[in-house]
Amino acid sequence: MSVDPAVVEQSISSQEAALLGVVQGITEYLPVSSSGHLTLAQHMLGFTEPEIFFDIVLHIGTLAAVIWYYRKSLLSSISETIVGLRAIIGGASPAKLMAESEGFRLWALVFFAMVPTGVIGLSMKKWFEAMFEQPALVGVMLIITGVVLFLTRFARQKGAGVLDMGIMTALAVGAVQGLAVAPGISRSGATICVALFFGVEKETAARFSFILSIPAVLGALILKMREDLGDVAPEAMATGFVTSAVVGYLCLALLIFIVKQGRLSWFSAYCVAVGAFAIFNFS
Numbered sequence: 001m002s003v004d005p006a007v008v009e010q011s012i013s014s015q016e017a018a019l020l021g022v023v024q025g026i027t028e029y030l031p032v033s034s035s036g037h038l039t040l041a042q043h044m045l046g047f048t049e050p051e052i053f054f055d056i057v058l059h060i061g062t063l064a065a066v067i068w069y070y071r072k073s074l075l076s077s078i079s080e081t082i083v084g085l086r087a088i089i090g091g092a093s094p095a096k097l098m099a100e101s102e103g104f105r106l107w108a109l110v111f112f113a114m115v116p117t118g119v120i121g122l123s124m125k126k127w128f129e130a131m132f133e134q135p136a137l138v139g140v141m142l143i144i145t146g147v148v149l150f151l152t153r154f155a156r157q158k159g160a161g162v163l164d165m166g167i168m169t170a171l172a173v174g175a176v177q178g179l180a181v182a183p184g185i186s187r188s189g190a191t192i193c194v195a196l197f198f199g200v201e202k203e204t205a206a207r208f209s210f211i212l213s214i215p216a217v218l219g220a221l222i223l224k225m226r227e228d229l230g231d232v233a234p235e236a237m238a239t240g241f242v243t244s245a246v247v248g249y250l251c252l253a254l255l256i257f258i259v260k261q262g263r264l265s266w267f268s269a270y271c272v273a274v275g276a277f278a279i280f281n282f283s
Contacts, residue, residue: 012054012233012236012240013236014233014235014236014239016236017054017235017236017237017239017240017243018239018240018243019041020038020041020054020058020240021058021061021239021240021241021242021243021244021247022243022244022247023037023038023041024038024058024059024061024062024240024243024244024247024248025061025062025065025243025244025245025246025247025248025249025250025251026247026248026251028059028062028188028244028248028251029062029065029066029188029210029248029251029252029255030188030251030254030255030267031145031149031186031188031189031190031192031193031255031264031267031271032142032145032186032189032267032270032271032274033141033142033145033180033183033184033185033186033187033189033271034062034187035132035181035182035183035184036138036141036142036145036183036184036185036186037274038183039132039135039138039183039184040135040138040274040278043135043282044281053237054236054237054240055224056221056224057237057240057241057244058240058241058244059217059220059221059244060221060241061240061241061242061243061244061245061248062217062244062245062248063213063214063217063218064245064248065244065245065246065248065249065252066210066211066213066214066248066252067214068249069210069249069252069253070207070210070211073207073211074211076103077102077103077104077106077107077211078103078107079103080101080102080103080104081101081103081104081106081107083101083104084097084101084103084104099163100163102161102162102163105162105163105165106162106208106211109162109165109167109169109170109208110170110208110211110212110215112167112170112171112174113170113171113173113174113177113212114174114212114215114216114219115171115174116171116174116175116177116178117174117175117177117178117212117216118178118219119178120175120178120179120181121178121181121216121220124178124181124182125181128181128182128183131182131183131184132183134282135278135281135282136278136279136282136283137184138183138184138275138278139184139274139275139276139277139278139279139282140184140275140279141182141183141184141185141275142184142271142272142274142275142278143271143272143275143276143279144184144185145184145185145186145189145190145271145275146267146268146269146270146271146272146275147268147272148189148190148193149186149189149193149264149265149267149268149271150265150268151193151197151265152193152196152197152262152264152265153265155193155196155197155199156199157196157199157201157202157262158199158200158201159199159201160198160199160200160201160204161200161201161204162204162208164200165198165200165204165208166198168198169194169195169198169200172194172198173191173194173195173198173208173209173212174212176190176191176193176194177190177191177212177213177216181220184275186271187209187213187216188209188210188213188255189264189267189271191208191209191212191213192205192206192209192259192264193264195208195209196264202259202260202262203256203259203260205259206255206256206259206260210252
């Protein structure tokens, strides 16, 4: 069935697409919760909830940003993992590869982390989705994010690299990534913070967090594509993709710099302030 172009264009304008793309790009990687900010922006500015397909386009944009930023690390680690899997087929010890191959260990830890992410995300999916209609509750989640970010001031630095990370660390990071499906809980903030609390070195914590986001986001997008995607004008989709990708890349680079400086707690006051604002205005 054909769709009236006028109806398509009215669903999301290019200006709204650009604004939502910027919001997505800024908040996806800065530890302030992209889903929480998008929810509050929609309620405050009177936007209807974006079409599912447009939301997917925004996330593909920020996903492209992280893949491009870590392209060298991804290529080398995937190559090492393929070599490792071939070695295991040939009789090599998985434990020995985990101890010696950083790339193989990285993706093994990602695999372990995705288990609790999937279990929590799928089992609590309906409850998390209901929160998008409750901006005051999103405010509470933002305050929780702010408190967790503040606590990184007291995280003891052991300087653990990928080869020093244990399976329990990966499971803990994966668990909070599953909980971060809730709007207002920052995925990047929660996962990096937990890794830091387990003594992981700053840059390694950030890298593990963002590489872990790749299969998580892909999985979420696949699930969303089973729903009614809706119709969005091509210009709006292109605008949303470009703005979310470019802004997302810049904010990702900024966050990596801030994490290396040990200043993740800088975002604490902001999250608490926005959370309090949301509670005050939407209660």
